[in-house]
Amino acid sequence: MGDKRQRARVQGSWAQPRVRPTGPKPKCPSGAAAHVSQSASAPAPAPGSTSWKGGPRSYEFQQPAKPIREVPVEKVIEKSGVYDISPGPSGVSRLRLLTDFLPQEDADWMFSTLLAELPWSQKTNYRQGDAYDEPRLTCWYGELPYTYSNSTLQANSQWHPVLSTLRASIESHSGRSFNSLLCNLYRDGHDSIAWHSDNEPSLGPRPVIASLSLGDTRIFSLRKQPPPEEVGDYTYVERVRIPLSHGTLLIMEGCTQDDWQHQVAKEYHDRGPRINLTFRTIFPEL
Ligand SMILES: O=C(O)CCC(=O)C(=O)O
Incomplete structure (x- = not known):
């Protein structure tokens, strides 16, 4: 698939302009x-x-x-702002980016405190019955358990005081309330999270996800879901890339989880540790 996309890109963007032959069509x-x-x-x-x-x-x-067929050029979002990345098909998909949500000194001490004090562990997930260890560490806060990739993080209501402070300030900034938090620790550039959408039924329709990044910068990528006639082929879909740096807040809302997937890919040059805090709302009745 990657190869197909690369070939399509070479043909689309780097190829010489097409020469139209004059005279009768050659056989x-x-x-x-x-x-x-x-x-x-x-x-x-x-x-x-x-x-x-x-x-x-x-x-x-x-x-x-x-x-x-042209492969769409990947868009890069680096500045604070509100970005409607697509108008459909389900409705508007919107991102809000705030690159200096936390002052540098606060981001620094919060990062080192959370790195040292959260109960990080490696979760085992299941795909078609086969177990695999997630390539990152996680911990979960919320009154309710959270299930994804066929395994469950147990309820944990012992919020670390730094996390409670951050939750309150993100709620007051966004005007949304969040009852749960998935914390991710990428230990180095080899840790990653694969393409997925945060669309578990317990998050309800059109979930709002507030994601705060601390530590080294990693690239957060989004790709649009292909239309049904492409039968799962992502070669020609729109793509967005956002470098998420220390102290940056990204809010995904509207139809982003219906119409797009996201990932943080492995990198092959040195990366230091990065913590990502994704505040969510879990609905007990769903
Ligand atoms: O680390 C990130 O920025 C993304 C985390 C993520 O996609 C998730 O927790 O669902």
């Missing part, structure tokens, strides 16, 4: 596979020679059978 001598053919009358070049002897070089241009 493909040996079926649709031959896009550029060399004249059959031209003999092979002499060994070591750099030019063809014995006749002019001639090429026949064959239009590709299907029009070349």
Whole structure:
């Protein structure tokens, strides 16, 4: 899939402008596979020679059978603001980014306190019955348990005082209330979270997720869900990339969880630890 997307991008953006042949449409001598053919009358070049002897070089241009499809250019969001990343299909998907939500000194001491004092552990998830360890550490706060990827984080109402303070300030900034928190610790650049949407039934329709980042910067990527006719092929979908730095608050709302997926991919250069706090609301009746 990655390879397909790369080939499509090379064709779409880097290829030379398409030359339209004038005159009658050339016929493909040996079926649709031959896009550029060399004249059959031209003999092979002499060994070591750099030019063809014995006749002019001639090429026949064959239009590709299907029009070349452009891969949309990935959008980058780096500045604070409100971004409507799509108007549908389910409704508006909206991101609010605040890069300096926490002053640097507060972000610094909160990061080191949470890194040292939260009960971090590695969760085991299940895919088609097979167990795998999440490539990051987590802990959960909330009156209710939280289930995703076929395993459950147990209820935990012992909020760390730093987390209670942060919850109150994010609630007063956003005008939303949150009863739960999933904390993620990416120990280094090899830790990650795979493509997913926060769309568990217990989060209710159109959940609002407030995500606070502390520590090293990591790239938060979003990709749009493909329309049904693409049968799960993400090659041509819209993409957004947001570097989430120390003290940045990102709020996802509207239809973001219906129409988009997000991830934090592994990186192959050195990254220090990063904590991400995702405040959510869990509905007991769902
Ligand atoms: O680490 C992040 O920024 C994203 C975390 C996330 O996607 C999640 O907890 O669902």
